[in-house]
Amino acid sequence: MSNVGQSWGRYPQANQLIIPVTDRHAALPVSAGSMLPHGNGRSYGDSCLNDGGSLLHTRHLDRFMAFDPLSGILECEAGVLLSEILDLVVPQGWFLPVTPGTKFVTVGGAIGNDVHGKNHHKAGTFGRHVLEFELLRSDGSRRLCSPRENPEWFAATVGGLGLTGLICRAKIQLRRVAGPWMSCEICRFDDLPGFFSLSQASDRDYEYTVAWIDCASQGNALGRGIFTRANHAPAHPDFRPGAPSRCLRVPLTPPISLINPLSLGAFNSLYYHRQREGVRHVTTHYEPHFYPLDGVAEWNRIYGPRGFLQYQCVVPPAAALDCVESLVKTIAKSKQGSFLAVLKQFGDVASPGMLSFPRPGTTLALDFPHRGASTLSLLDRLDEIVASAGGAVYPAKDARMPARFFKQYFPAWETFSHYIDPKFSSSFWRRVTE
Numbered sequence: 001m002s003n004v005g006q007s008w009g010r011y012p013q014a015n016q017l018i019i020p021v022t023d024r025h026a027a028l029p030v031s032a033g034s035m036l037p038h039g040n041g042r043s044y045g046d047s048c049l050n051d052g053g054s055l056l057h058t059r060h061l062d063r064f065m066a067f068d069p070l071s072g073i074l075e076c077e078a079g080v081l082l083s084e085i086l087d088l089v090v091p092q093g094w095f096l097p098v099t100p101g102t103k104f105v106t107v108g109g110a111i112g113n114d115v116h117g118k119n120h121h122k123a124g125t126f127g128r129h130v131l132e133f134e135l136l137r138s139d140g141s142r143r144l145c146s147p148r149e150n151p152e153w154f155a156a157t158v159g160g161l162g163l164t165g166l167i168c169r170a171k172i173q174l175r176r177v178a179g180p181w182m183s184c185e186i187c188r189f190d191d192l193p194g195f196f197s198l199s200q201a202s203d204r205d206y207e208y209t210v211a212w213i214d215c216a217s218q219g220n221a222l223g224r225g226i227f228t229r230a231n232h233a234p235a236h237p238d239f240r241p242g243a244p245s246r247c248l249r250v251p252l253t254p255p256i257s258l259i260n261p262l263s264l265g266a267f268n269s270l271y272y273h274r275q276r277e278g279v280r281h282v283t284t285h286y287e288p289h290f291y292p293l294d295g296v297a298e299w300n301r302i303y304g305p306r307g308f309l310q311y312q313c314v315v316p317p318a319a320a321l322d323c324v325e326s327l328v329k330t331i332a333k334s335k336q337g338s339f340l341a342v343l344k345q346f347g348d349v350a351s352p353g354m355l356s357f358p359r360p361g362t363t364l365a366l367d368f369p370h371r372g373a374s375t376l377s378l379l380d381r382l383d384e385i386v387a388s389a390g391g392a393v394y395p396a397k398d399a400r401m402p403a404r405f406f407k408q409y410f411p412a413w414e415t416f417s418h419y420i421d422p423k424f425s426s427s428f429w430r431r432v433t434e
């Protein structure tokens with residue numbers, strides 16, 4: 001089946017053959033061109049696309065093999081979604097050790113990008129909690145990979161962008177929880193130094209910390225935002241699960257982006273001021289806490305037919321305040337940012353993958369409606385700031401970083417390239433290395 005495919009950002013487009021993988025015991029299909037494993041397509045740019053080649057669609061690899069409710073060790077096929085794991089394990093008192101901001105990603109995709117969550121400062125990345133996986137190569141060989149067995153293949157495949165082979169199944173260590181509830185505290189900060197001092201004061205006692213920033217505000221209000229810190233709530237007899245929240249859907253793609261400087265400025269200001277001074281305490285279900293966007297199906301359509309670009313960078317601790325300030329100034333001046341602007345401190349837990357993105361420092365993630373040359377030139381300016389501070393940009397969210405910056409951000413790329421399956425490639429990899 002040939003398909004004009006897109007990733008979550010709906011930019012760029014790719015022409016690729018979709019090959020469903022249904023049996024983890026079978027060899028990989030014989031394909032004339034290059035292949036790339038595909039999870040649930042929740043990456044934003046072109047790292048999950050393979051223009052002119054094939055995608056190995058893994059969602060049918062959706063079986064659970066084992067779950068031990070005493071140890072919290074789960075074994076499943078690589079196409080299982082994190083949402084399916086949560087449905088199985090939360091009622092038994094377990095939770096994902098690390099989760100990104102959507103639960104609709106597969107285990108294979110979570111390993112392929114070595115994803116991170118709001119608890120990076122405590123738990124590091126997803127790959128740190130993977131006990132082992134099976135890697136199938138196009139020559140028919142299979143390798144069991146873990147931090148002890150074939151450790152170099154483990155390090156190449158965690159965060160390896162799907163290029164080292166197909167992960168068929170994986171074993172993950174979950175973490176204990178008392179129930180589905182989160183105990184959260186929410187407060188406003190007036191500027192970027194406010195964000196840094198709240199992070200510093202919170203990261204020791206709170207497992208999850210993250211901030212939204214108003215990327216439209218300038219002057220004294222530059223970098224103002226809302227900080228959220230949370231822990232899993234202890235069991236409490238009064239907490240009763242409510243009815244599952246209704247899922248809304250964006251019914252069609254509007255002809256133009258609904259995000260523009262006017263709607264953004266007004267919305268951000270309203271959102272910021274709705275949060276009163278002081279700290280607000282709430283106990284909430286884990287779903288709205290971790291996955292607020294999952295409640296609106298196909299929200300990525302609001303940016304119109306041209307789609308959008310997400311930009312996520314990390315900058316090292318010593319340069320963080322100055323650097324985030326110049327990034328936010330540049331974005332505010334351009335009047336191109338979006339409502340989705342997230343700021344978080346990564347901790348110093350080492351990432352296990354050769355090409356893992358998370359590293360100590362401050363990470364900023366934003367969506368930009370794709371307005372053509374003006375958006376691309378803004379992102380080029382952000383690159384200059386990030387690169388000269390010694391930072392990096394996240395491949396899972398990228399559709400345009402120049403090859404020279406990729407090589408600077410990920411100096412292990414050459415060593416990594418020895419582990420690439422000769423039949424595997426991606427639009428991203430060709431763009432940043434050729």
Ligand SMILES: Cc1cc2nc3c(=O)[nH]c(=O)nc-3n(C[C@H](O)[C@H](O)[C@H](O)COP(=O)(O)OP(=O)(O)OC[C@H]3O[C@@H](n4cnc5c(N)ncnc54)[C@H](O)[C@@H]3O)c2cc1C
Binds near residue numbers: 047
């Ligand atoms: C709303 C939203 C919020 C997000 N928040 C975060 C966040 O907080 N932190 C974060 O890190 N990311 C975040 N992301 C990005 C997302 O978590 C990653 O892009 C994730 O890797 C997507 O997984 P997927 O199953 O959709 O895989 P895909 O996007 O289809 O693929 C991702 C990569 O994994 C490879 N891959 C997939 N399956 C396999 C397999 N079986 N074997 C080998 N390789 C495989 C692919 O080749 C590709 O390179 C977010 C995305 C969205 C849409």
